Amino acid sequence: MTIRNFDKLMKPASVALIGASPKRDSVGGVLTRNLLHQFKGPVGLVNPRHADIFGRPVAASASALGFVPDLAVVATPAPTVPAIIAELGAIGCKAAVVIGNGFGSSAEGRALTQAMLDAARPHLLRILGPNCVGLMLPGLSLNASFAHLDPLRGPIAFLSQSGAIITSVLDWAKPRGIGFSCMVSMGEMADVDFGDMLDHLASDPETRAILLYVEAVTHARKFMSAARIAARSKPVIVIKAGRFAETAKAVASHTGSMAGADAVYDAAFRRAGMLRVFSLDELFAAAETLGSGRRIAGDRLAILTNGGGIGILATDELAAQNGKLAELSPGTQAMLEAVLPPSWSHGNPVDIIGDAPPERYAQAIGPLLTDPGSDVLLVLNCPTAVAPSVKSAARVIEAVKKAERPVLVSWIGEQDARDARQLFAAAHIPSYETPEQAVRGFMHLVRYRRNQDMLMQTPPSVPEQFATDLPTAQAAIASALEAGHNLIQGPEAQAILKAFAIPTVESIVAATGAEAADAQRRIGQPVALKIRSPDISHKSDVGGVSLNLESPSDVAVAVLAMRERVERLSPGARIEGFTVEPMIHRATAHELILGLTDDPTFGPVVLFGSGGTSVEVVADRAIALPPLNMALARELMARTRIFRLLQGYRDRPAADLDAVALTLVKLSQIAIDLPDVAELDINPLLADAKGVLAVDSRLRLKPAARPGSSRLAIRPYPRRLEEPFPMPDGGGTLLLRPILPEDEPQLAVAFSRMSPESVRMRFFAPLKEVPPYLRARLTQIDYEREMALVLVGPGPAGQAEIFAVVRISADPDNDSAEFAIAVLDQLAGHGIGTRLMEKIIAYARGRGIRRIVGIVLNENLAMIDICRRLGFRTELESDRADALRVTLDLAAPGPAAS
Numbered sequence: 040m041t042i043r044n045f046d047k048l049m050k051p052a053s054v055a056l057i058g059a060s061p062k063r064d065s066v067g068g069v070l071t072r073n074l075l076h077q078f079k080g081p082v083g084l085v086n087p088r089h090a091d092i093f094g095r096p097v098a099a100s101a102s103a104l105g106f107v108p109d110l111a112v113v114a115t116p117a118p119t120v121p122a123i124i125a126e127l128g129a130i131g132c133k134a135a136v137v138i139g140n141g142f143g144s145s146a147e148g149r150a151l152t153q154a155m156l157d158a159a160r161p162h163l164l165r166i167l168g169p170n171c172v173g174l175m176l177p178g179l180s181l182n183a184s185f186a187h188l189d190p191l192r193g194p195i196a197f198l199s200q201s202g203a204i205i206t207s208v209l210d211w212a213k214p215r216g217i218g219f220s221c222m223v224s225m226g227e228m229a230d231v232d233f234g235d236m237l238d239h240l241a242s243d244p245e246t247r248a249i250l251l252y253v254e255a256v257t258h259a260r261k262f263m264s265a266a267r268i269a270a271r272s273k274p275v276i277v278i279k280a281g282r283f284a285e286t287a288k289a290v291a292s293h294t295g296s297m298a299g300a301d302a303v304y305d306a307a308f309r310r311a312g313m314l315r316v317f318s319l320d321e322l323f324a325a326a327e328t329l330g331s332g333r334r335i336a337g338d339r340l341a342i343l344t345n346g347g348g349i350g351i352l353a354t355d356e357l358a359a360q361n362g363k364l365a366e367l368s369p370g371t372q373a374m375l376e377a378v379l380p381p382s383w384s385h386g387n388p389v390d391i392i393g394d395a396p397p398e399r400y401a402q403a404i405g406p407l408l409t410d411p412g413s414d415v416l417l418v419l420n421c422p423t424a425v426a427p428s429v430k431s432a433a434r435v436i437e438a439v440k441k442a443e444r445p446v447l448v449s450w451i452g453e454q455d456a457r458d459a460r461q462l463f464a465a466a467h468i469p470s471y472e473t474p475e476q477a478v479r480g481f482m483h484l485v486r487y488r489r490n491q492d493m494l495m496q497t498p499p500s501v502p503e504q505f506a507t508d509l510p511t512a513q514a515a516i517a518s519a520l521e522a523g524h525n526l527i528q529g530p531e532a533q534a535i536l537k538a539f540a541i542p543t544v545e546s547i548v549a550a551t552g553a554e555a556a557d558a559q560r561r562i563g564q565p566v567a568l569k570i571r572s573p574d575i576s577h578k579s580d581v582g583g584v585s586l587n588l589e590s591p592s593d594v595a596v597a598v599l600a601m602r603e604r605v606e607r608l609s610p611g612a613r614i615e616g617f618t619v620e621p622m623i624h625r626a627t628a629h630e631l632i633l634g635l636t637d638d639p640t641f642g643p644v645v646l647f648g649s650g651g652t653s654v655e656v657v658a659d660r661a662i663a664l665p666p667l668n669m670a671l672a673r674e675l676m677a678r679t680r681i682f683r684l685l686q687g688y689r690d691r692p693a694a695d696l697d698a699v700a701l702t703l704v705k706l707s708q709i710a711i712d713l714p715d716v717a718e719l720d721i722n723p724l725l726a727d728a729k730g731v732l733a734v735d736s737r738l739r740l741k742p743a744a745r746p747g748s749s750r751l752a753i754r755p756y757p758r759r760l761e762e763p764f765p766m767p768d769g770g771g772t773l774l775l776r777p778i779l780p781e782d783e784p785q786l787a788v789a790f791s792r793m794s795p796e797s798v799r800m801r802f803f804a805p806l807k808e809v810p811p812y813l814r815a816r817l818t819q820i821d822y823e824r825e826m827a828l829v830l831v832g833p834g835p836a837g838q839a840e841i842f843a844v845v846r847i848s849a850d851p852d853n854d855s856a857e858f859a860i861a862v863l864d865q866l867a868g869h870g871i872g873t874r875l876m877e878k879i880i881a882y883a884r885g886r887g888i889r890r891i892v893g894i895v896l897n898e899n900l901a902m903i904d905i906c907r908r909l910g911f912r913t914e915l916e917s918d919r920a921d922a923l924r925v926t927l928d929l930a931a932p933g934p935a936a937s
Contacts, residue, residue, distance in 0.1 A: 073185070350390055826886075
């Protein structure tokens, strides 16, 4: 991951066009005109066949330009591009936009792409494209594309893999007055990809919202890391093409067949805190709604209208979107009674009648903006001859000027409504052409808030600690692979689940009918008989399951019948015998499916849903990316219909939801620890008030191409960094480990035990408390680019507490990382700060980070002394006179961690 030299790509002071042309209708000609049109910096034109173009001198090559361009636009045939990139790199150019096609997926195209990247790499030259429309930066008046229009300047960044979408959106947006901070045609993303662009735009002050048109993601972990960082700071809205494309993926599990590629993308976008939409209209409507910066405290909508019909339309759409209509408080009702005519609707939607003058809108808005039972106000207007729409709009704008909660509006119609919408646009109030669009805008706010809550919430602790027997599971998988078995079922699958503390039924393996009958005798109760074959995944599909067999003779008869059915329905399948299991009678239990499958882009994904033999037909499931914690597991469950049933109804008690969620967490751990598991099904998992029980399970194995957790799109908790930390003077041993999201409450306790002086040294301000959003940000870190080590042990009350924290946060290039450290006053003066700094320095050096930097107040003499002893160099901090900047070069030998 890198945004090195992105200043040259996204803020160039000079540009060169390689392949300039005088042919006005050619790509080179359009690029030439667009570049010369408004850009104020130097523009160099290169074409060996022309001395001048449009009255401008033309150089024969990049080296003959007479200056080094920050950005080069290359519009020449693909075979010429690698040599041109090499020449540009040699003269010091650091960024290029490669327009041409001819690269693609053919063997010749792949070879050209690699040659282009090889030519750029020694010079750290960044490449956008190839096969793209180009780059537009309205803030610089730079149109380095062959688009037919110049975009307006505005706060929206638009990134698209489709060049046709770029030009279509530009044509659609300009007459609507929608402006952009940048429009970037990503092309084939040979170098610069979505992850790089998101990293750049996350900190771009000119960008208030980021829109993505995605066809496919490359480098999933980079994408997820960058998207999660960007989504914390501004709305990231995505439209994904290819939602219904069928896949030709061979699968051996229900999970593999149900977790389609689009569902995985949906899970990834949700986990990253992005908002997904499904049309271009919706994309820009969401940008307008979210780009205003207004956020909602809840999900209850109040509707104010001068027409009952449009209020009903809005309410219907809200119900269709599973939104919540606010219940107005008695106080609000009373205030509305006092100002509205007797014939008003006396409820929500608040219908103030068709003859409502502008002032009546203002009188009703006041109570609705303070109503404790609502979170967002939607104001609707249909045109009447009695009350001009424009005047009503002006009065609404005045009434909501100081509103603390979001206000959305929809003025229906054309002529008067168009003028009203212009007033709303000037007042930065999101406006929609229909009530349905307005409600969808509200739901964008709701869904965005939910995704942001997922990024910032504090998950509950795991209700019970589960110990894993990883060696047993690994040995079972190694044995199966060595024997050439890629499908594990029955007792072998149960053994792996037991190794991760997932409760399962007990199975007895029988090679013959006589052994199966004897197994029933030993069990002593009705049993289930199942076929045992490495070639059969779904046993019930071929008659390979018989239930409620009450005697050995029943089993013997069932064995003969089962063997005949299986041989008829699945000829050629190897039959290795049978498994015999006790029948499980849990009358109030729900049948669930839990599973894993390996997506080619995002790696392992976890599935949850309604299980049983009709699992594909019922199609009630949701998926998520691991690693999961209890909160993420509960959120995954809540996205299914069966979740409502699990909470109990009528005389059926609620299931143990914590046990179900914990099983999902354990399944997530299997995805992390067992890279050779390509698919896993538990179907059914019985869930009731007593807990959970895995009745049937199967695993499909495939030797992992990538070891361990590197397959995951999100880096999991690095357990290998846990280590004992001996305290000085025989003070016992604490645990040093990476921070967890669940540490947020303990972090608040640790802060409360710091002295005001220590707080000021750490945060450079006299804080009374660390606000919840900051505590969440400090504990929910991205292990891909951050690390925080906490020193934990039993506190005065006997509960685990945090005594110290040391952290680094690296830039996207993994080049430089900023450190911070806090140690409770009671441990000061014992060398603990030095030891913790040594630990984090060793970690940074192991990650390949080149230098660690920090800002230290001049009066923090103890920290300055630690930094000097560890080899940091100190200098005055340019941004503040009361602090020093300290820097440690990790390329040089340094102190080893103790």
